[in-house]
Amino acid sequence: MEDQKIRNMEEFSAVSGISRPTISKYFNDPSSVRKSTRERIEKAIARYGYRPNLFAINQNRKLTRNIGIIVPHIVDPFYAEIVRHIEMRCAEAGYWAIVLGSHGDPERELNALEMLYSLRIAGAIIAPLGDSSVSDRIRQVAADIPTVIFDNHMNGEEIFFGTDNFQSIGLMVDYLCRSGEPPCFLDMPAVNTNARERREAYIRAMEIEGHDPHVIPIQSTGWEFEELGHHAGLEILSARQLPWNTILCANDRLAIGLIAAAFERGLRVGRGAATALRIAGHDDHPMARFTAPALTTVAQDYVSIAENSVSTLFHMIEEGKRPLDPVRRLEGRLILRASA
Known part of the structure; x- marks a missing residue:
């Protein structure tokens, strides 16, 4: 078996002599298994060159660690900076950020929503297109999955963070x-x-x-x-x-x-x-x-918009509660330079 490519955890369990549940537990959290068992698993990983499909493992969990993010245009510096902060916070908290762009198109926005929904995301952070947005579908998603709206509000009961x-x-x-x-x-x-x-x-x-x-x-x-x-x-x-x-x-x-x-x-x-x-x-x-x-x-306070959005989403996922203050409009700060 050493010369054979290990395709899944079942095969890795067979060649390593370690039970499938223990191996799964290790890949979810290495510190959750005993040191001696962890060393055996890591020695087998090095010997057989096995790398699991972490995305598949994540999808098989009762609650995935996927966070969906939708923005109108990822190349817009405002959205790019917000996404950068959200991605960093997700990584620190053990979540995977899946970023999709709607490209200013309501149909693409709907497709992005359906894609994220099919991936069984744990939560979503969305900057809707605004007046042309598929607002009804976003509200349906928000009724099923913890969802935070930022930048463009929808004049509803959404949880929103943006600039005043x-x-x-x-x-x-x-x-x-x-x-x-x-x-x-x-x-x-x-x-x-x-x-x-x-x-x-x-x-x-x-x-x-x-x-x-x-x-x-x-x-x-x-x-x-x-x-x-x-x-x-x-x-x-x-x-x-x-x-x-x-x-x-x-x-x-x-x-x-x-x-x-x-x-x-x-x-x-x-x-x-x-x-x-x-x-x-x-x-x-x-x-x-x-x-x-x-x-x-x-x-605009990029950091506060991102931090409020992601912290509120994590709280909703982990506590199952809506925030008491669901709408926050943050103040802008005057920056004086040479043009005016």
């Missing part, structure tokens, strides 16, 4: 009005509930400041925000019909595209008499510090 857009946008509008001209608002495509909330928050904040809001719409449903900000910037800066030379962008990725457009139009961005335009954003994108000039923005 009215606080964060209001914070930026207040700063821009105090430090110079009031801002116009470069809207983001209606891809999720944040798009609507940030636009409404801007309008409300401008009215509080005593100014008429000026929203610059973007006619698109895509997620290529840098490209959209660049294209919109070339158009609006060429037309020179803005009421003020300050623009607040609904997210940093739009602002990055807008800064590039200003450079191409020969307009200097920043504070002071020698500048032609002030640009601010929202999110604190990882590249926001490295634009030229560095981008003034409102930082």
